[in-house]
Amino acid sequence: MFEAENVTIRIGSRNILNAVSAKVEPGKLTVIAGPNGAGKSTLLKVLTGELKPDSGSVRFDGTPLAALAPHRLAARRAVLPQSSRLAFPFTVLEVVRLGLECRPGLSPALRRTAPLAALEKVDLGSFGGRHYQELSGGEQQRVHLARILCQIGEPVVHERPHYIFLDEPTASLDIRHQIETLDIARRFADGGGGVLAILHDLNLSAMYADHLIVMSQGEVAAEGTPRAVITDELMESVFGVRLKVGRQPAGDLPFVLPQAIG
């Protein structure tokens, strides 16, 4: 389990994160939502060890992150960045293979097949030979998803859960690939792994999240099941829109329609 406790990140005189606590638990799909600039990416960076908090602690299975060597951490968690540009002409297959860099013990056979299987999973099975730089933004994002799937392997290995962190994985995807991507995340969590995803779409969040964290101005504004969190009051106080939250007849799932603005 990844656990941030009372984490504060200060840039200049401003607290980008203000005493935030959050958990990423195995077997669960945790979603962070919130307006632009709320501190979602920053919280994800703190949880992955990319940013060191100014105060507060971040632990992985009880061990402070700072005490873990990068390669040990990389064997248990993978991170999908918000955007990524490559300076050199790599093929799609070569980018996906970068995910294997931290898995020295892998058998040669798996080393060959794992990248291909990962590309299949993200619906890019025939893209291996294409140059990464010539793909569309959405396709590039899926290449990186394949890369981190390659890095992390199975959701649970030797009874130890693995984790994936996704920063806006659906940002430039069409609706079908948004759903497919979140299905991959869902299956990873169902398989016993831990998932943290930042999503903008509240409806997708409601559909997929086991646990929803809504952030606002560097703080956690609300958290819990989507059902409990997504309310008319939250829409107004956090997102600044007066919008009636709908309820699906079956299952009572909340949904929001921009048309419902009042």
Next chain:
Amino acid sequence: MSAADSTVSMGAIAGDRSRTAAVMLIVLTIALVLTAVISLGVGPSGMPLGRVLAVLLAGPNADHLPAADVLIVWQIRMPRVLLGALIGASLAVAGAVLQGLFRNPLADPGLVGVSSGAALGAVTVIVLGPGVLAPVFLLVGFAALPIAAFTGGLIATIILYVIATRHGRTSVATMLLAGIALGAFAGAGTGLLIYVASDQQLREVTFWTLGALSGASWMKLAVCGPVMALVLLAAPVLGRGLNAIVLGEAEAYHLGINVQRMKKLAIFLVAAATGAAVAVSGVIGFVGIVVPHLLRLGMGADHRPLLPACALLGGILLLVADMLARTIVAPAELPIGIITAALGAPFFLWLLLRNRSFVDL
């Protein structure tokens, strides 16, 4: 460009270029050996290939062959060819490592002031060695020059990196501009030293700033050769890290790379390679940018095969440039830096024309 054009499918798996890379490494190895043997025969007193081979096989102490031939091949040309190959290899590898570190194909030790820093170090020792720095000179002996060149290159690389990189992202514009400033500053220092130099020192300094292999000897090879050889052997260790850092520093960390340690090693190796090369041959430009770029076109950007391939092609390129330097105005000879600049600069311009997006400042 259509999808089919841009598809790379040389190996059994689409997009897998490791087989192409392996073939290129073999071809380049053979080509380097051939170029080296041919270089041994080229010079004011030309020598047919057969005779070169005979002298080579007979060893440096053969007494059944003309003494002049043995002397020319073993004492004059051999150290020069070995040094030339090592220098070319070091410069190309330093270029590839610097480009990987900065995630930019335009970084080159010559272009961004690292070589100028090394040259300033070398010139400082030449000019001040007999005077102000005499005690230091006595202490470290003939290693003073390479050490000074290394220190100059190291300082320049560190300054460059600190200035051009913020939050794990490198700004190309800042890197190139900082490189110009560093080069100018080092040039000013060198100019100042030239101003106080004696005539004899002046000749030596000119040699340094133009780049030349004519001073090659077994002695220089013994001092700088091991440094360059060590760098070339150590560089492949960086392959994994440089591959990962192509995605960005944060991504490399997520992939399990100890980024800080890897960056330090990379900067140290670039400074050592450039320093050693500059110490024996002065500033030889463009090898570090042309060689990695050509190879990436042919075999892709995977640094594991790329770094050894750079060493091989860098060696070949410098030997060819040296042969030109020795023959164009024979029996005199041109500084090799003039040749590499005359060939490299147009190539560099072509590179910019072909792909302007490299420098989206």
